Amino acid sequence: MAKPIIGILGAGKLGSTLARLGVQAGYDIIIANRHPVSQLNWIMATMAPGATVMTAEEVVMNADVIILAIPLSHYRNLDPEAFAGKIALDATNYWFEVDGTTNTISDLKKSSSEVIQEHLKDSLVAKAFNHMGYHDLEIEVDRHPHEKRAMAYATNHDSIRPTVEEIITNFGFAPFDLGALRFGLYLEPGSPLFGEAITTEEFKEKIDHIYDSSFGKKIIEARGGEIK
Amino acid sequence: MAEKEKYTFGIETFGDIGFNEDGTQLDAGQALRQLIKEAKLADELGIDVIGLGEHHRSEYAVSSPEIVLAAIAEVTKNIKLSTAVTVLSSDDPVRVFERFSTLHALSNGREQVMLGRGSFTESFPLFGFNMEDYDNLFEEKIAMWQELLKGEAMNWNGKLTQKLTDTTVYPQLPKGETIDTVVGVGGSPDSIVRAVYYGYPVILAIIGGEPSRFKPYVELYKKASDQFKKPLQPLGMHSHGIILEDGEEAKRVGWEYIKASMDRIGADRGWAPMSRDRFEFEVDKGSYYVGTPEEVAQKIAKNMKDLDMNRFDLVYGTGGQLLHQRNETIRLYGEKVVPRVKELLGGE
Numbered sequence: 001m002a003k004p005i006i007g008i009l010g011a012g013k014l015g016s017t018l019a020r021l022g023v024q025a026g027y028d029i030i031i032a033n034r035h036p037v038s039q040l041n042w043i044m045a046t047m048a049p050g051a052t053v054m055t056a057e058e059v060v061m062n063a064d065v066i067i068l069a070i071p072l073s074h075y076r077n078l079d080p081e082a083f084a085g086k087i088a089l090d091a092t093n094y095w096f097e098v099d100g101t102t103n104t105i106s107d108l109k110k111s112s113s114e115v116i117q118e119h120l121k122d123s124l125v126a127k128a129f130n131h132m133g134y135h136d137l138e139i140e141v142d143r144h145p146h147e148k149r150a151m152a153y154a155t156n157h158d159s160i161r162p163t164v165e166e167i168i169t170n171f172g173f174a175p176f177d178l179g180a181l182r183f184g185l186y187l188e189p190g191s192p193l194f195g196e197a198i199t200t201e202e203f204k205e206k207i208d209h210i211y212d213s214s215f216g217k218k219i220i221e222a223r224g225g226e227i228k
Numbered sequence: 229m230a231e232k233e234k235y236t237f238g239i240e241t242f243g244d245i246g247f248n249e250d251g252t253q254l255d256a257g258q259a260l261r262q263l264i265k266e267a268k269l270a271d272e273l274g275i276d277v278i279g280l281g282e283h284h285r286s287e288y289a290v291s292s293p294e295i296v297l298a299a300i301a302e303v304t305k306n307i308k309l310s311t312a313v314t315v316l317s318s319d320d321p322v323r324v325f326e327r328f329s330t331l332h333a334l335s336n337g338r339e340q341v342m343l344g345r346g347s348f349t350e351s352f353p354l355f356g357f358n359m360e361d362y363d364n365l366f367e368e369k370i371a372m373w374q375e376l377l378k379g380e381a382m383n384w385n386g387k388l389t390q391k392l393t394d395t396t397v398y399p400q401l402p403k404g405e406t407i408d409t410v411v412g413v414g415g416s417p418d419s420i421v422r423a424v425y426y427g428y429p430v431i432l433a434i435i436g437g438e439p440s441r442f443k444p445y446v447e448l449y450k451k452a453s454d455q456f457k458k459p460l461q462p463l464g465m466h467s468h469g470i471i472l473e474d475g476e477e478a479k480r481v482g483w484e485y486i487k488a489s490m491d492r493i494g495a496d497r498g499w500a501p502m503s504r505d506r507f508e509f510e511v512d513k514g515s516y517y518v519g520t521p522e523e524v525a526q527k528i529a530k531n532m533k534d535l536d537m538n539r540f541d542l543v544y545g546t547g548g549q550l551l552h553q554r555n556e557t558i559r560l561y562g563e564k565v566v567p568r569v570k571e572l573l574g575g576e
């Protein structure tokens with residue numbers, strides 16, 4: 001496929017940063033939040049010149065790949081039919097400051113991206129772009145021009161791996177394939193991998209020791225063993 | 229000759245509790261009294277503003293900044309008395325008004341309130357607010373704040389705030405006077421747009437990475453004032469710093485204390501500790517103003533110019549630090565850095 005059109009839902013800290021990176025990487029970026037196009041237009045013209053603002057519906061309709069950069073707790077607003085057949089890169093995290101003090105969406109047995117995949121049942125969901133702070137998407141990348149930072153992803157759909165890897169690469173990162181979507185739990189808040197903007201080697205090292213961490217131990221306790 | 233550009237230079241602290249020379253930590257009372265001395269020093273040095281954070285955590289002494297500011301008012305002459313920040317979302321705007329109009333009276337109009345989200349969220353459960361309402365709380369309360377500032381009997385019908393009917397809030401401000409209000413902002417484009425919409429100057433928290441990264445935010449600030457047809461307000465930034473005559477010592481202190489503070493905040497959010505390499509980067513090219521007076525002055529001047537800033541606030545005492553290190557930072561900032569930055573920028 002030619003360069004896919006990338007839609008971004010959410011134009012906040014993460015969404016506007018990814019829009020900027022996407023434009024720089026030469027993608028057609030379309031972006032929306034819940035505001036009218038006229039209100040977001042001039043904001044994006046400054047934050048990510050070159051990105052096109054549309055309504056959220058239009059973004060979903062027109063994009064081949066949709067990055068979710070909205071608060072996780074809003075996932076139920078996403079229309080599964082409109083998403084059918086599309087690739088969805090889920091960058092959302094359960095963040096208590098935004099989504100509420102108790103997580104009623106996901107837990108150590110079911111990662112939040114699995115919840116999203118269940119909801120968007122006819123879409124090809126990958127967890128991606130969730131584990132790096134939005135500022136580090138630029139800071140850590142810019143200051144290590146020769147040592148790419150690992151961006152991990154996880155998906156149940158082998159068919160989309162090449163596309164996901166290509167996007168991650170073009171955005172300036174080294175793709176790191178974690179395998180099936182359930183392994184995406186390793187990338188969630190609380191994990192030692194969360195917040196990391198490190199090299200592939202360093203990332204690998206941390207994954208290898210994930211079950212030594214208190215997060216890893218909690219996974220074992222909750223699931224009665226490691227994620228298989 | 230064109231009029232010289234006017235700049236504002238401040239210091240800020242979260243209220244980090246400092247350490248004695250023998251390494252023992254001050255108690256909260258000592259830390260608060262220390263703060264008064266530091267503010268007095270800053271005033272004597274001609275520093276324009278002191279901003280105090282509001283925190284409800286063990287490593288900080290200031291949870292009620294206006295009370296501390298009122299005490300500072302009594303021992304200072306010119307310095308502006310600011311918060312950095314007042315967490316409006318988990319406060320009652322009426323109470324905030326009452327406290328600041330009191331401070332306005334006591335300080336003869338030297339008060340300033342910096343509204344914002346702050347770095348932490350512990351005030352939400354503490355005061356019985358739901359964090360998930362954050363955005364709506366802020367939106368509604370900043371609108372209410374603007375009404376309150378009019379100083380007249382007001383009517384208010386809030387969703388998350390109290391209903392007021394023909395209510396005047398006291399002490400009233402003298403006719404024609406107001407509470408100087410600015411908004412502290414992190415990395416959210418929406419927050420900048422909102423501050424401009426309400427017509428308040430913005431202070432950007434630039435606490436990591438190359439400051440030039442904030443250029444889009446500065447552009448957004450300018451564009452927003454065009455968009456909303458509001459006069460362009462001054463723009464400021466705040467960043468952490470340590471200034472000592474011995475630059476290497478400053479770095480050593482930074483690596484010990486700034487790191488400790490960042491790691492502690494990071495641990496709460498599940499982030500990895502700061503690496504040495506990242507620290508060095510922040511000092512060399514990033515957002516830490518750590519070094520000799522000349523090094524720090526050069527860096528401040530460069531970034532203020534780059535980002536078209538009218539105000540710079542140095543966050544001092546991060547992570548606590550020894551009392552003489554805090555003291556020297558303030559002294560050198562006032563004596564050497566600020567005059568040198570003005571010279572480099574050609575303003576006053």
Ligand SMILES: NC(=O)c1ccc[n+]([C@@H]2O[C@H](COP(=O)([O-])OP(=O)(O)OC[C@H]3O[C@@H](n4cnc5c(N)ncnc54)[C@H](OP(=O)(O)O)[C@@H]3O)[C@@H](O)[C@H]2O)c1
Nearest residue numbers: 010011012013014033034069070071072092093130133134
């Ligand atoms: N900040 C980071 O460093 C970071 C890093 C990795 C992952 N994440 C995750 O990415 C997501 C976004 O985080 P953020 O920090 O960018 O938050 P943010 O700054 O609050 O931005 C959220 C954006 O989503 C929009 N939005 C909310 N509901 C929407 C909906 N139903 N449809 C379309 N747009 C909607 C918001 O705009 P309106 O409310 O105006 O519509 C806003 O533009 C979160 O799930 C977060 O956990 C964040």
